[in-house]
Amino acid sequence: MQKQKYSIASLFTGCGGLDLGFTGGFSFLGKRYSKRNFEVQWANDIDESACESFRKYFRHEIICGDITQILANKHSGTIFDRSLPKHVDVVLGGFPCQDFSHAGKRMGFEGRRGVLYKSMVEVVKRTSPLVFIAENVKGLLTMGNAIATIVKDFEDIGYHVRYKLLLAADYGVPQKRERVIIVGTRKDALSPFEHPKPLLDKTNWVTLKEAIGDLEKKPEGALPNHYWSKAKKNKGQGNNLVSADKPGPTMRTEHHGNIEYHWNGKRRLSAREAARIQSFPDDFEFLPSTSSAYRQIGNAVPPVLAWNIAKSVEEFLDTHLNSKENGLHSESRNNARRVQEPVRKN
Numbered sequence: 001m002q003k004q005k006y007s008i009a010s011l012f013t014g015c016g017g018l019d020l021g022f023t024g025g026f027s028f029l030g031k032r033y034s035k036r037n038f039e040v041q042w043a044n045d046i047d048e049s050a051c052e053s054f055r056k057y058f059r060h061e062i063i064c065g066d067i068t069q070i071l072a073n074k075h076s077g078t079i080f081d082r083s084l085p086k087h088v089d090v091v092l093g094g095f096p097c098q099d100f101s102h103a104g105k106r107m108g109f110e111g112r113r114g115v116l117y118k119s120m121v122e123v124v125k126r127t128s129p130l131v132f133i134a135e136n137v138k139g140l141l142t143m144g145n146a147i148a149t150i151v152k153d154f155e156d157i158g159y160h161v162r163y164k165l166l167l168a169a170d171y172g173v174p175q176k177r178e179r180v181i182i183v184g185t186r187k188d189a190l191s192p193f194e195h196p197k198p199l200l201d202k203t204n205w206v207t208l209k210e211a212i213g214d215l216e217k218k219p220e221g222a223l224p225n226h227y228w229s230k231a232k233k234n235k236g237q238g239n240n241l242v243s244a245d246k247p248g249p250t251m252r253t254e255h256h257g258n259i260e261y262h263w264n265g266k267r268r269l270s271a272r273e274a275a276r277i278q279s280f281p282d283d284f285e286f287l288p289s290t291s292s293a294y295r296q297i298g299n300a301v302p303p304v305l306a307w308n309i310a311k312s313v314e315e316f317l318d319t320h321l322n323s324k325e326n327g328l329h330s331e332s333r334n335n336a337r338r339v340q341e342p343v344r345k346n
Helices: 017-023 048-058 067-071 119-126 138-142 145-157 206-216 271-277 290-299 303-321 330-337
Strands: 006-011 024-030 032-033 038-045 090-093 131-137 157-167 176-185
Touching: 006 017, 006 119, 006 138, 017 038, 017 090, 017 303, 024 303, 038 048, 048 290, 067 119, 067 303, 090 119, 119 131, 119 157, 131 138, 131 303, 138 145, 138 176, 145 157, 145 176, 145 303, 176 303, 271 290
Parallel strands: 006 038, 006 090, 090 131
Antiparallel strands: 024 032, 131 176, 157 176
16 A cells, blocks of 8 residues: 655745655656655745746745745735645745854844744644754854754644754765754654764765766756856855865855855856755756856755655654554544645646
């Protein structure tokens, strides 16, 4: 018997890096990342360009608008039912991180974007998922009591919460990107989650030569998004050469043209090379421009990292929901795992 798919409500979706990892079915650097047993039922982001990229790749509708307005029933979109499902199995969300980032002004909860995690708390409260997965920058751990506050807010609505700083390079991503992954599991149904263990270490990380070496001499436009910023070299972030024999640096959201230079020193990295460094497959196209592509790529969760998290979450759910020792009533379990047919574009 084929298992029922676990339904997903996706918040702060961006172009869909976290969603791609959870749905699976893509290839990266010659390796196939198989389909996972998850299906996106509802998705939302405020960036119109990211929504355009999401629709093109997933062929699935996404509500483009402010989540706070949507939750307050003030969103004016008419594409499809904009209200949240009454229940989903999983809530995903890389809530905005700029106010916690070491690269930003570090306004934390004082910044407008620093409190958007509360929208995720509200969505979890309304949809009562079995699991939620949130992603944020390393700086979240050093902003006073920020992580403790976030954990408590989720615990107060009935979730075990575990967080861990993961290094993307340890999971097959050619990038030394560190991100905090927060996983909550419903206390009345599940035990606390254990994060996936690293698969690699610095002795066998994927290097940039392995990841983007074939693109070095390809002309602009040879692949979708293989265009690069012509910003002149100056001081500040993003003006160093990357190293061919190491994973890449963190691909940033806001670089204002200052994405790092190729190791050959002749040009900056192309948006396609940045996408490879983030572990996106080559058939994932970012619309509508190169500058927008850079921003969407830098804002995304690396799909290969997300796939490994999804694998652990899926195995965790399967084990606990099928366990005789689990206290979740069978009828509740079936309701929890039921998936409605997602709304798709014609």
